[in-house]
Amino acid sequence: MPTTEPDPIATDNAVSGEEHPVLTERLAREQPLEGLPPLVQTPSQTVGPFFGFSLPYDGGPELVPPASPGSVRLHGTVRDGAGTPVPDAIIELWQPDADGRMVQEPGSRHRARGVFTGFGRAAVDAGGHYEFTTVVPGATGDGPRWALLTLFARGLAHHLFTRAYFVAEGEAEPTDSLLSGVAEDRRGTLLARQDTATSYRFDITLQGEGETVFLDYPAAAR
Amino acid sequence: MTAEPTQDDITREIQEKQREAAERGIPSRHPSRDFAPYRSSILRHPTHELVKTDPEEIERTTPAFGHIDVDPYESDLTIQHPGEPLGERIIVEGRVVDGDGRPVRNQLIEIWQANASGRYIHKRDQHPAPLDPNFTGVGRALTGDDGSYRFVTIKPGPYPWGNHRNAWRPAHIHFSLFGNAFTERLVTQMYFPGDPLFALDPIYQSIPDQAARDRLISTYDHNLSVPEWALGYRWDIVLTGATATWMEDEHADH
């Protein structure tokens, strides 16, 4: 789009109270806004109760075809502060492939056979249970193997991030800088433990006893 | 058994929460998850402080979406059925940028909304308002190279939602956005200017800061309106990955 008109971001209430007079020019040159204050984050709002006809999609929970070689189930139940299963949550999975590579392949919404995109989305069922079919993520570096989970729900004004560290049966518990900084009695909430030959379990508790460790990334904010 | 709260009860609770936030003196970028006037939040917000961690490669990257994922027609919610939906046809246009104003390009935007009568097609929506056989209320688009997006839809109606007696949501469109990193992921709602329900709505008011709340309100833009056809609203979205907790912690005296 041409940028000859006054820049709306600079002038309208998207960033009320902040002046960005040269934003249009900088955008045109595709340069960062040196010397200008950063633009202000647009606030979150709850996903609400009525996402079921919009966000879930066929194949969303299946990063790889069910029962394909190397596939595993990642599953669990989402519970609230009373221990009641949450029937209206939706979870996103973002992970490396089995070799630890973060791929950049389109096709998460319309999966092509043999293409691993690393992204999946699963709504919980009436019993609060979610289930993905994926591969055990490879380690992206020297550390342990884990996947990023993002949880949205009615009643949750802002989504929650957590990590699921995969622990095979009999395997030693992983360590890294995040895990070692978490109180020992809460560390287990970050572990996806193998529960059958081809399945890992990762329950999520929003509040109270056994509350899952949720994450914040201050260093990511620009 | 406790009596069903009235709007006055809820409005008073909202004002108390916002007074507390003002006393803390920290402008928050996001709603507080612990916001009792929004009743469903009571058992669903974490009580532990979020654990701060440095994003690793997984969190610094984000899925790639492409034309295989989204058909260009999906951005027009008025052409998904044989007939035209009822209601006020509108255009919603804007740009998605990061904190430096750099466009978020070729990324997936998903929207969903109620119809002109305030009714969702969702099977659990009990509002006794008519469904529109010509309106589903779901749209998708990929942002352009300049981060721009454009949807054609109809203006959603306000709807009742049972949080308290006589609870009505201001008209809104739900948006789901991916940024340049997964830490920038955002689900939010876009509102329309001048809605009389803003002050009464605990979801909208869960954002403690007025300037932040204002960022969710689209602007009527006459230059976007198309003669004899549709009214235009502009709404730009900034994805920085900044979080309320971070702001709070920076200033909090522990």
Ligand SMILES: [Fe+2]
């Ligand atoms: Fe809604």
